[in-house]
Amino acid sequence: KEILSNGSNCAVMRRDRLPSTRMNESVNLWSILRSNIGKDLSKVAMPVQLNEPLNTLQRLCEEVEYCHLLDTAANTHDPHMRMVYIAAFAVSAYACSFTRAGGKPFNPILGETYECLRQDKGFRFIAEQVSHHPPVSACHCESKNYTFWQDVRWKNKFWGKSMEIVPMGVTHLELPGFGDRYEWSKVTSCIHNILSGQRWIEHYGEMSIKHSTTTGDVSHCKVTFLKSRSGALNANEVEGMVTDSNGRVIHSLFGKWNEALYLGKPPSATCIWRANPMPEDHEQYYGFTQFAIELNELEEGLKALLPLTDTRFRPDQRLLEEGDIAGAEEQKERIEVLQRERRRVLQENNMTHSPRFFKRAEDDSWVSNGTYWDLRKDPGFSKLEIPVLW
Ligand code: PIF
Numbered sequence: 275k276e277i278l279s280n281g282s283n284c285a286v287m288r289r290d291r292l293p294s295t296r297m298n299e300s301v302n303l304w305s306i307l308r309s310n311i312g313k314d315l316s317k318v319a320m321p322v323q324l325n326e327p328l329n330t331l332q333r334l335c336e337e338v339e340y341c342h343l344l345d346t347a348a349n350t351h352d353p354h355m356r357m358v359y360i361a362a363f364a365v366s367a368y369a370c371s372f373t374r375a376g377g378k379p380f381n382p383i384l385g386e387t388y389e390c391l392r393q394d395k396g397f398r399f400i401a402e403q404v405s406h407h408p409p410v411s412a413c414h415c416e417s418k419n420y421t422f423w424q425d426v427r428w429k430n431k432f433w434g435k436s437m438e439i440v441p442m443g444v445t446h447l448e449l450p451g452f453g454d455r456y457e458w459s460k461v462t463s464c465i466h467n468i469l470s471g472q473r474w475i476e477h478y479g480e481m482s483i484k485h486s487t488t489t490g491d492v493s494h495c496k497v498t499f500l501k502s503r504s505g506a507l508n509a510n511e512v513e514g515m516v517t518d519s520n521g522r523v524i525h526s527l528f529g530k531w532n533e534a535l536y537l538g539k540p541p542s543a544t545c546i547w548r549a550n551p552m553p554e555d556h557e558q559y560y561g562f563t564q565f566a567i568e569l570n571e572l573e574e575g576l577k578a579l580l581p582l583t584d585t586r587f588r589p590d591q592r593l594l595e596e597g598d599i600a601g602a603e604e605q606k607e608r609i610e611v612l613q614r615e616r617r618r619v620l621q622e623n624n625m626t627h628s629p630r631f632f633k634r635a636e637d638d639s640w641v642s643n644g645t646y647w648d649l650r651k652d653p654g655f656s657k658l659e660i661p662v663l664w
Contacts, residue, residue: 292327292595299323300323303324323599324378325378330426331386336367343363344359344360346359347360349451365535368532372475373561376473376561382411383403384404384627387581387631388585397417400413409427411425412425414632425632425639425640437465439464445460446639457483464476528543589609589664590602590609631645631646
C-alpha cells in the first residue's frame with residue numbers, strides 16, 4: 275500500500291478493499307419500470323439495492339483516474355501529439371464502466387459536495403450537485419499542468435430490454451502552459467439486459483474533440499465508439515483521427531475503451547494508454563477499480579477538514595458500502611423526505627437554490643466560483659455555517 279498525505283499533514287494508508295461485498299439484487303426492476311412507463315425515471319425514487327456505493331459526483335472524479343495523460347500532454351510540444359494524449363484521456367474515462375453495468379450511482383442530494391485531493395497524482399477535484407430536477411452534477415479539477423471541468427446531465431431512454439443514457443453538456447480542458455483549450459462531449463451509453471440476464475454496458479457514437487488556442491483552431495480529433503455487432507469480435511472498439519487545421523489526417527488511433535489505445539496502424543502501433551489491472555475479487559465488490567475503492571474512504575485526518583455536505587458523510591451510501599441494505603434504504607428515504615421539505619420551504623418563499631461552489635458561465639455551463647479550497651484553508655469548513663443535508 276502506498277503512503278500518502280491527505281492534506282492534513284498526516285500520512286494515510288489507502289484501503290484496497292471495500293468493507294463489504296455486494297449483496298444479491300432482489301429488486302423487481304420490471305415492476306418499478308412498468309408502473310412508471312412514460313415517466314422521467316430521474317423523478318422516480320429507486321430502491322437503494324440498485325445502487326453502487328458511489329455517487330455521480332464521485333463517478334465524475336473517476337474520469338480523471340488516468341490524469342498522467344494530461345501531465346504528458348502538458349509536456350508535449352507538438353500540438354498534434356498533445357491531441358493524441360487528450361484523446362486517450364477522453365477515452366480512458368470510459369474504462370471503469372466496463373465492470374459497472376450492475377448498479378447505478380447514488381443520485382446526489384441538491385447541494386451535496388465531493389472533494390478529492392490527490393497529491394500523489396498532482397490534482398485537486400471538487401464537485402457539487404447544482405440541480406435536482408433535472409439532476410446536474412458539476413465538477414472542477416485542477417493541477418499545475420491543467421484545468422478540467424464539466425457539468426453533466428443525462429437523458430434516459432428505456433427501450434424495454436435496454437436503457438440508453440444520453441449525456442448532455444460539454445467537457446472542458448485547459449493546458450495553461452500552451453494556452454490550449456479543448457472541448458468535447460460524451461457519447462451515448464447503453465445498459466443491455468436491464469431486466470434479466472447479465473447486464474452489460476456499451477458506448478457508441480462520435481466524440482469530437484476541438485482544440486483551440488488564442489491564435490485560432492489548431493487541430494481536431496474525431497473518436498468513434500463503435501456499436502458492436504452481436505457475436506462479433508469488435509466489442510468496445512474505438513477509432514480516432516487527429517486532423518490539422520486544413521483537415522489533413524496527421525495521426526490515427528485505434529483500440530478498445532476498456533483496454534488500451536494505440537497510435538498508428540497495426541502491426542507497428544504504439545500503445546498510448548492502457549487500463550490498470552482490476553483488483554482481485556472485483557466481481558464481488560461492485561466491479562470497482564482500485565481508484566474507485568479509494569473514492570469514498572473517510573480517512574481519520576480528513577474528517578475535520580471536509581464540509582458536512584461531502585458525500586463521505588452521507589449515511590445511506592455509507593451503510594450500503596458496509597452491506598446494511600435495510601439501514602441504507604431507511605436512511606435514503608429519510609434523506610429524500612428532508613430534501614422534499616427543503617424544496618417546499620424554498621417554493622413557499624419564492625426562492626431558488628444557489629449552488630455554493632459553482633456559478634453559471636455565459637454559455638450556461640457551470641464553472642467553479644473558486645472559493646472551495648480557500649474556505650477549506652481559512653476559516654475552515656468546521657467554522658462555517660454548512661447546510662444540514664442528512
Ligand atoms: C431519487 O433518485 P434515485 C429520485 O430522483 C426521486 O425523484 C427523488 O425524489 P423527489 C429522490 O430524492 C432521489 O433520491 C432515480 C434516478 C436518478 C440519476 C441520474 O437515486 C444518473 O432513487 C443515472 O434514482 C445514471 O435513477 C444511470 O437519476 C447509470 O441518478 C446506470 O433514473 C435513474 C436510473 C435508472 C435505473 C437504472 C437501473 C440500472 C441498474 O421527490 O425529490 O423527486
